[in-house]
Amino acid sequence: MYIYDQYDQRIVDERVAQFRDQTRRYLAGELSDAEFLPLRLQNGLYVQRLAPMLRIAVPYGLLSSKQVRKLAHITRHYDKGYAHVSTRQNIQLNWPLLEEVPDILAELASVQMHAIQTSGNCIRNTTTDQFAGVAADEREDPRPWCEIIRQWSTLHPEFAFLPRKFKIAVCASEEDRAAIHAHDIGVELLPNAAGELGFKVLVGGGLGRTPVMGSVICEWLEKRHLLTYLESILRVYNQHGRRDNKYKARIKILVKAMGIDAFRDAVEAEWALLKDGPSTLTECEITRAQSFFTSPAYAALDGRSSQEALAARAATDPIFGNWLARNTRAHRVPGYRAVTISLKATGIAPGDVTDRQLELLADLADRYSFGELRTTHQQNMVLADVEEAALYELWQHLQKAGLATANIGYITDLICCPGGDYCSLANAKSIPVAEAIQARFEDLDYLYDLGPVELNISGCMNACGHHHIGHIGILGVDKKGAEFYQVSLGGSQSKDAAIGKILGPSFSQEAVPDVVENLLGTFVSLREGEETFLQTYNRVGIEPFKERVYAKAD
Amino acid sequence: MPKLIKNDAVSSDSWQRALPDSDQLAKGHFPTLAQWQAATETLPTVQLQPGDEVVTLVEALDTLELIAVDFPVFTDGRGFSYARELRQRGYRGELRATGEFMPDQVHYLRRCGFDAFQPADASRIEEYLRQLRVFSEHYQASVDEPLPLFRRRDSESQLA
Known part of the structure; x- marks a missing residue:
């Protein structure tokens, strides 16, 4: 997964210091409620019915076991001992104290996490396929592109006061597991006629009051132009999106009002200024981003024998068999499967997970899945790289912790x-x-x-x-x-x-x-x-x- | 005289926000885009409001000396893009933010190309000054740092 260098760390640390100062000024009466509102929202802090709610960014759903342990600690120390996985793959806390939020952000920064732009009228957390890197139908790993978009969109000086929130999703596989049609911008990695991978770009999708599926603005874009093209779309939206009515302020309304062709013309005119400029991606940067998402050290396994053993186990233990059939899926590497951990047990709010469960999941990730976990937009979690031979043991641990509900994809996995x-x-x-x-x-x-x-x-x-x-x-x-x-x-x-x-x-x-x-x-x-x-x-x-x-x- | 921040210091001058409802140019006030367009001689200053088209000024960017971009409310972020557009199209004169923007926005405003800040409420002018540089590093290309972080990382790795 992506590891911060000194620059990433400095940006996040300075963000914590900035928000600590903003909170202090707000509590001292130096910032009004109206001024503090967008500042706290852009750090993920809502004021809710019962208490503030803090939304922590999980970039494209990827977490290390160390980060998960930190989240467990935060829920226990600053909250009521549980967290909630949101439909944007983020983590939400329901009971933090405003005064303690700067400390929570500092704890997060210590494990390379933050709450930047998880809310407010700005570019939100970029989401993708929870099976990125392990799916058999994948054309290329989408996560380096998500990271490139994350860095570009983080504290972007021009797009912090957009007409409305802005969501981007990336898909790189046959099956769309990132719902790219329902995003302000959806990006799909696709080959052109010559077989070179580039981006198909959709714009103006979204749910909310007026649900619309995205329209194609660009059939195929060379990879190096991704950021300048995104910037051009955002600049047109920032200048021309409606600001008089919050229900008509999303980009989908602008695209509909202008028509996709006129909107494309406006974007192309902007792009003429930006294309091939300094924000054009370099080979060096693309390679650097990709270097963080290489395959873990998979064992060379004979998939056939482990599958036979699993089938035999499933026959003698049908409860395990149910879980195996519903909560695990094929992996591109023989002898491995991706495991979905259901956070949808009856009687527990969908997507909720306790501090103890988080700690157990961190341990299980270390033992069985190269120390990584993922969150999904269906509000579950994933161990993406589990050896088939270890599945029974893993299942026993999950079952004891109430994390083995065998319902993935079924109606109770709502x-x-x-x-x-x-x-x-x-x-x-x-x-x-x-x-x-x-x-x-x-x-x-x-x-x-x-x-x-x-x-x-x-x-x-x-x-x-x-x-x-x-x-x-x-x-x-x-x-x-x-x-x-x-x-x-x-x-x-x-x-x-x-x-x-x-x-x-x-x-x-x-x-x-x-x-x-x-x-x-x-x-x-x-x-x-x-x-x-x-x-x-x-x-x-x-x-x-x-x-x-x-x-x-x- | 209205207070402002210019060249990273508090100063003041006599310019006041435009009076959009007046047909006539009011002395000491910035001309609105409409007033600027209607003027018989070429005026060296103009104030843009949200909704104005930046492209209107393209032909005059060499002769303009001071463009003010007004923020009637701080939540309306159009002015950030206006500044980027003007700088990208070659404007080199003073670019001044006026109006209701808040101290916590000047850092972004500066990166978009503003070099002068004239808040409507000048009582907090020191706070605006303090907020100019709350970050020492950025990911994106901007007017004050034309290379995005990834290009600076590239050259570091090539030196190493």
């Missing part, structure tokens, strides 16, 4: 924002809804029979729970002061990205598990062969689901 229990923006609670759905589908045979279903819950229009792109999306809405839930169907975050269609009138919180059960019952009665929920939905449309759900409700 995505869920913190919602009205914590967030002051939320219209409705989301965690109790998640819990009620998880409790309804506890029967594993039924769960597996349903096949892969992505269910995403957001407590408000801001769509932190990505409800638009869930196969089933649930959105909390406020109706005359009461909490209701709107359901949508058919969203998708993969290559065939789609925005879900609203089913109809919204439901009370108590009704939601019944509605979900009816939707899945409809699917079971209509599916043909091995069809998944999404495939059946795409074949039959929304009507049969509507009929069944609202017939029951009458």
